[in-house]
Amino acid sequence: MPIDRRAAYPFCMNSSRLKQMPGHLIRRANQISSAIFSEEMVEYELTAVQLIALATIIDRPGMDATRLAEYIDFDKATIGGVIERLERKRLVERRVSQADKRIKELVATPAGRALVSVSMPHIERVQERILQPLSSGEQAQLMSLLKRIVAGFANSPSDAK
Amino acid sequence: MPIDRRAAYPFCMNSSRLKQMPGHLIRRANQISSAIFSEEMVEYELTAVQLIALATIIDRPGMDATRLAEYIDFDKATIGGVIERLERKRLVERRVSQADKRIKELVATPAGRALVSVSMPHIERVQERILQPLSSGEQAQLMSLLKRIVAGFANSPSDAK
DNA sequence: CAAAATTAATATGCCTGCATATCAAATTTA
DNA sequence: TAAATTTGATATGCAGGCATATTAATTTTG
Numbered sequence: 001m002p003i004d005r006r007a008a009y010p011f012c013m014n015s016s017r018l019k020q021m022p023g024h025l026i027r028r029a030n031q032i033s034s035a036i037f038s039e040e041m042v043e044y045e046l047t048a049v050q051l052i053a054l055a056t057i058i059d060r061p062g063m064d065a066t067r068l069a070e071y072i073d074f075d076k077a078t079i080g081g082v083i084e085r086l087e088r089k090r091l092v093e094r095r096v097s098q099a100d101k102r103i104k105e106l107v108a109t110p111a112g113r114a115l116v117s118v119s120m121p122h123i124e125r126v127q128e129r130i131l132q133p134l135s136s137g138e139q140a141q142l143m144s145l146l147k148r149i150v151a152g153f154a155n156s157p158s159d160a161k
Numbered sequence: 162m163p164i165d166r167r168a169a170y171p172f173c174m175n176s177s178r179l180k181q182m183p184g185h186l187i188r189r190a191n192q193i194s195s196a197i198f199s200e201e202m203v204e205y206e207l208t209a210v211q212l213i214a215l216a217t218i219i220d221r222p223g224m225d226a227t228r229l230a231e232y233i234d235f236d237k238a239t240i241g242g243v244i245e246r247l248e249r250k251r252l253v254e255r256r257v258s259q260a261d262k263r264i265k266e267l268v269a270t271p272a273g274r275a276l277v278s279v280s281m282p283h284i285e286r287v288q289e290r291i292l293q294p295l296s297s298g299e300q301a302q303l304m305s306l307l308k309r310i311v312a313g314f315a316n317s318p319s320d321a322k
Numbered sequence: 323c324a325a326a327a328t329t330a331a332t333a334t335g336c337c338t339g340c341a342t343a344t345c346a347a348a349t350t351t352a
Numbered sequence: 353t354a355a356a357t358t359t360g361a362t363a364t365g366c367a368g369g370c371a372t373a374t375t376a377a378t379t380t381t382g
Contacts, residue, residue, distance in 0.1 A: 010171055014220050015216045015217035015219075015220045015221070015232070015233070016220075018212075018213050018216055018217075018284070019213075019233065020308075021284075021287075021288045021372090022194065022288050022291045022292055022303075022304060022307070023198060023209055023287055023288060023291060024213065024233075025304065025307040025308060025311055026187065026190045026191050026194050026291070027191055027209070028234055028307075028309065028311045029187045029190075029191075029193070029307055029310055029311060030187050030188055030190075031234065031369080032192040032310065032311065032314045033183065033184045033187050033188070034184075034370090036369095037184060037233065040372090046185055047337070047338080048188070049337080049338065050337090051179075052176065052179050052180075055175065055176045055179055056176035056179075058176075059175050059176040059177075060176070064360070064361090065360075065361070066359080066360055066361080070228065071176070071241045072176070072180065072185075073189055073192065074338090074339085075338085075339055075340050075341090076340090076361090077237065077339080077340060077341075077363090078337095078338060078340070078362095079344085079361095080361070081337075081338080081364060082337085082338080085336095085337080096368085098310070100347075100348070100359095100360085101346085101347060101348085102346070102347045102348065102359065102360045102361070103347095103359095103360065103361085104172065104360085104361075120342055123182075125370085126182075126184060127182045127183050127184060129198075130183045130184060130187070130310070131183055131310070132313070133309050133310050133312070133313025133314070134306060134309060134310065138306055138309075141302065141306065142183075142303070142306040142307075142310075143181075143183060143186065145295060145299055145302065145303040145306070146186040146187065146189075146190055146303075147181070147186060148184070148294050148295060148299075149193065149291065149292070149294050149295065149303075150186055150189045150190060151294070152293070152294025153193045155292070156355090162358090179370050192339085195339085195340095196340095199340090208367070210366080210367080210368065211367095225330070225331090226330075226331070227329080227330055227331080235368090235369085236368085236369055236371090237330090237331090237370090238332085238333090238334095238369080238370060238371075238372085239367095239368060239369055239370070240331095241331070241332060241333090242367075242368075243367085243368080246366095246367080261329095261330085261378070262376085262377060263329065263330045263331070263376070263377045263378070264329095264330065264331085264377095265330080265331075277357075
């Protein structure tokens with residue numbers, strides 16, 4: 001194996017090295033994962049972000065937007081738009097809480113529940129397709145490593161959300 | 162270990178399962194990686210995307226926007242804005258090619274080269290920090306698995322770019 | 323050579339992501 | 353209890369991400 005002289009000189013950078021860095025690879029993996037999601041969900045017109053928000057609202061009816069954002073790791077400022085789009089499609093409703101009038105409780109409509117239910121097989125397929133270049137052992141390994149990275153930064157200042 | 166009954170019923174979904182899926186974990190990893198990048202680069206006001214574009218332009222002076230986008234896996238429609246912002250900061254220049262007047266050749270300014278040069282140690286640190294929850298062997302493993310995922314979809318229809 | 327197809331850049335529209343600010347409602351505390 | 357602080361929702365502004373369309377320059381092809 002030829003010696004990579006650049007390794008000895010960390011300040012000598014070039015674009016091929018940048019392309020091999022975790023930041024870029026993670027960005028690419030995300031790009032691929034989103035593309036597969038859209039392909040698989042094209043008939044339902046639901047983004048990955050909208051789906052996980054909707055599924056969580058179904059799971060935990062009455063949750064408010066701030067709790068939802070925390071739970072699925074969304075930015076507080078982003079969640080509003082996501083919910084607004086789900087509401088516009090009549091998949092969720094927002095109801096002002098009588099106990100605390102700052103809070104709007106989120107509930108899914110029957111159409112929202114139906115949509116998540118029929119899209120589930122597709123969601124499973126998205127995940128299979130993302131990992132498909134790897135053997136089943138490697139898939140488990142990747143998942144475990146990613147989980148540890150994500151867990152490692154939970155609640156850290158570097159995890160903006 | 163208790164049996165996860167949900168595994169036997171793939172259509173029974175809930176939000177905790179979605180949160181464990183590769184799509185979500187990759188999205189989270191990307192979120193963390195971007196946050197660390199901004200932290201590390203806060204004094205330079207350069208995004209990860211701008212940096213890799215700039216570094217590539219330095220590496221391959223005279224490249225045009227379409228080639229650049231392909232090389233660093235950007236969407237063709239996104240690259241324009243990224244270059245525009247680099248140009249506004251006087252880090253790159255666009256010059257109409259005399260050989261083919263459709264093409265604008267990209268070159269970095271001295272300021273652009275200087276900026277990449279001084280930010281390199283930070284870029285190295287970003288990558289270390291992302292992988293920091295893992296042992297050095299696991300870091301290598303993760304990188305290799307991610308590379309294979311990314312390579313597995315290169316030029317595939319599922320890789321929008 | 324002229325019409326057709328391709329290509330590079332750019333624009334628009336929608337969605338996500340995040341920092342920052344505002345406002346009203348609730349809670350804390352002085 | 354009144355003032356200060358916190359909290360939830362929302363708005364604005366900017367960046368990236370992508371589909372789709374347009375325009376001008378170039379290449380292909382009939």
